[in-house]
Amino acid sequence: MSLAETKQAPNVGAATKKPVVFVDGGSGTTGLGINERLKLQGDVAVKTIADDKRKDPAAKKALMEEVDLVILCLPDDAAKETVALVDTMGASGPKVLDASTAYRVAPDWAYGFPELTPDQAGKIKAAKKVSNPGCYPTGAIALLRPIVDAGLLPQDYPVTVNAVSGYSGGGKSMIASFEDGSASSFELYGLGFEHKHLPEMQLYSNLTRRPIFIPSVGNYRQGMLVSVPLQLDTLPGKPTGADLQAALAKRYAGSKYVSVMPLQNEATKSGRIEPEALNETNMLELYVFASDKYHQAVLVARLDNLGKGASGAAVQNMRLMLGLPEE
């Protein structure tokens, strides 16, 4: 039985027995990406709100009475306001999937990275409230958690995470500043050591020491690389790049959206990677670049900040929460 049937949502879903979804913040960068993806989902019905009512709490609440799931694509404060509305609805309220930073480390929310551990997809499926991960943490956690779990990286290791994102990562205002030429063509930021992604990056990587995180933004629209340099002879057991690649490959074996790429080393003569190759997909690629000669490695994650880093992940989580099969 679909969720729409159990809730008897009459207006959109009942005739077709499709679960019904509302995207709050549907005209922002992430919201538009989700709406585009939802157009391709034949087994989900979407309810929309009139443009002049999209910030009206009463109108939102009335609409949420009729849906199975609300996806929040809002600034943190607005996301908290909608969650407060849902909380007043009790058991009749919809499930919530929040794309903001507001609840990513909240203990009563499930973290929406289904590939985090073998049981995470089940937790997302069972949860009433799920937080969609940040784009950078998606890459960093995907690289770090399996090697921490495997005992290859100590939990208190002094981890540094470097990253570059396309400017769409900053939402409508950053897009405008790059497209009108007022932004500089490249910059490092997060140099105050307080980037909003650090808490989730540390918590779900299972690190006891706060990483140093140095993001940057470049003059291209979307796509990102997240990288973690490692001095291999400082790690317990002095693992090789092949050991790290094997631990990643083991964790993500059979994953539809996370691909662990072959080891890149002196023999493969590679040494370059660009950020845009996965744009418009929900894919995440993980690489180990390693030197046996110097006992050094750099782990690299490549993803679309608007795909697996936002809207693609949201649709993946939505399908889990609605009990629908993977796309």
Ligand SMILES: NC(=O)C1=CN([C@@H]2O[C@H](COP(=O)(O)OP(=O)(O)OC[C@H]3O[C@@H](n4cnc5c(N)ncnc54)[C@H](OP(=O)(O)O)[C@@H]3O)[C@@H](O)[C@H]2O)C=CC1
């Ligand atoms: N861009 C990205 O790569 C990613 C963004 N996110 C997160 O998604 C959320 C949205 O970000 P993003 O799409 O980039 O931001 P945008 O600035 O592009 O869009 C935000 C949208 O929310 C609308 N909005 C603001 N307040 C309300 C409200 N009270 N009710 C309804 N709509 C409202 C805005 O409308 P208006 O402009 O009229 O105020 C705007 O359309 C943020 O929390 C962000 O952290 C998550 C992952 C990646």
Ligand SMILES: CC(=O)N[C@@H](CCC(=O)OP(=O)(O)O)C(=O)O
């Ligand atoms: C380039 C840029 O500014 N990126 C944003 C992160 C975008 C993102 O995905 O963050 P949320 O998921 O938490 O919104 C930033 O660093 O704040």
